[in-house]
Amino acid sequence: MNDENNTNPQSQISNIRSATFPLLIACARGIPPYVKAELITMGFPIVAELDAGIETLGTLTDAMRLNLCLHTGNRVLLELDRFTARQPEDLYQRIQTLPWEDIIPDDGYFTVTSFINTPAIRDSRFANVKTKDAIVDRIRERTGRRPNSGNERSGTVVFLYWNQGDAKLYLDTSGESLSRRGYRKIPMLAPMQETLAAAVVSATGWTGEGNFLNPMCGSGTLAIEAALLAQNRAPGLLRSNYGFMHIKGYDDEAWQKIRTEVRALPKRPFPGKIIASDIRADAVEAARQNARTAGVEQLIEFEICDFADSPVPKGGGVVVFNPEYGERLGEEEQLKPVYRGIGDFFKKQCQGYTGYVFTGNMALGKGIGLRHSRRILFFNSNIECRLLGFSLYSGSKRNKTDGATEPQEAPVEP
Numbered sequence: 001m002n003d004e005n006n007t008n009p010q011s012q013i014s015n016i017r018s019a020t021f022p023l024l025i026a027c028a029r030g031i032p033p034y035v036k037a038e039l040i041t042m043g044f045p046i047v048a049e050l051d052a053g054i055e056t057l058g059t060l061t062d063a064m065r066l067n068l069c070l071h072t073g074n075r076v077l078l079e080l081d082r083f084t085a086r087q088p089e090d091l092y093q094r095i096q097t098l099p100w101e102d103i104i105p106d107d108g109y110f111t112v113t114s115f116i117n118t119p120a121i122r123d124s125r126f127a128n129v130k131t132k133d134a135i136v137d138r139i140r141e142r143t144g145r146r147p148n149s150g151n152e153r154s155g156t157v158v159f160l161y162w163n164q165g166d167a168k169l170y171l172d173t174s175g176e177s178l179s180r181r182g183y184r185k186i187p188m189l190a191p192m193q194e195t196l197a198a199a200v201v202s203a204t205g206w207t208g209e210g211n212f213l214n215p216m217c218g219s220g221t222l223a224i225e226a227a228l229l230a231q232n233r234a235p236g237l238l239r240s241n242y243g244f245m246h247i248k249g250y251d252d253e254a255w256q257k258i259r260t261e262v263r264a265l266p267k268r269p270f271p272g273k274i275i276a277s278d279i280r281a282d283a284v285e286a287a288r289q290n291a292r293t294a295g296v297e298q299l300i301e302f303e304i305c306d307f308a309d310s311p312v313p314k315g316g317g318v319v320v321f322n323p324e325y326g327e328r329l330g331e332e333e334q335l336k337p338v339y340r341g342i343g344d345f346f347k348k349q350c351q352g353y354t355g356y357v358f359t360g361n362m363a364l365g366k367g368i369g370l371r372h373s374r375r376i377l378f379f380n381s382n383i384e385c386r387l388l389g390f391s392l393y394s395g396s397k398r399n400k401t402d403g404a405t406e407p408q409e410a411p412v413e414p
């Protein structure tokens, strides 16, 4: 598939329905370990681990399956070619040698997106235009017709990665990001990206044993993703459009077969409860409707209440908070008592649970007033965030030494 291993990109591309390609599962920084775990569970090889992605190998049919089933990846990029390019003209020349007429319908619509970090050009739009021109010129030359192009990701999507002299061309088989599952019709305030929420749930280790509590649920993303993960439900079943559907020779029969197989997988029953609550009635209503759209409403209990009054059933589990973290001046001060209150709630009411707080503000995180036992790095857009974990012992530990009844804080992990 590339210069290094001497496979021929032209013939690979012409055989796109059967050939094997490098597949890059792109994700946000901090998320690769969770993508890697999913790929291993699905039986895919791990070829490379990157800052914002995991590389594996597979066919176009494998790419379809990954689009349907991955919880934590944002895009499935199928690598068509990799080469050296110093100047935009090198890019144009190489791209024109590829048989685009075999993959982009000449009456179709395509988009070029890119990541560019090269001294050869200042404006990434120029590289996109060069790429688009090379594709259109090639198709027109071979077929006498030309596809339309634009910025919507609703048709075929070509992704160019150009870092210094290294260029790679991909088909973005996802089109729109996989975080757009299609269930969040009502987003509410500062909703968490669905793929990030799935990674946060995975990081807590909750798989359905014990309870999953999500006070401050907002639009319900964490609770919905927890339900999808616990039941082993494919999050992509709701989406009706993917980039791979706009590749010439797209095999709808193969896609329907994969969907049927995945849908027929037994839904894993889980003994724990999922409880989502928020102080705002409209947020709880939005969360309920979003869960209904996602097909998991019956798996989640909803409550309208202040987090301090949210139910904590016996049996332990995890309790996950995603409070606001105050990006504007003055907000941090107002949020201090909220974070302190979360710490008090953990101490007084969550014995036997592991508490988690996802925040982009470590100063506020410290205000929780407990020593965290885990601190996991994530990124929300470009904001560096932490998932702080607190082991909340059931009280017996301290009882044995000083007779106090409050849960003890966990020792800090090395």
Ligand SMILES: C[S@@+](CC[C@H](N)C(=O)[O-])C[C@H]1O[C@@H](n2cnc3c(N)ncnc32)[C@H](O)[C@@H]1O
Binding pocket: 187, 188, 189, 190, 191, 192, 193, 215, 216, 217, 218, 219, 220, 221, 222, 277, 278, 279, 280, 283, 305, 306, 307, 308, 322, 323, 324
């Ligand atoms: C950052 S948003 C949560 C976003 C959520 N993770 C999502 O994906 O939609 C914080 C939520 O906390 C709720 N909230 C604020 N103060 C609260 C309180 N005292 N008790 C319960 N919920 C509260 C807000 O109504 C808001 O929905």
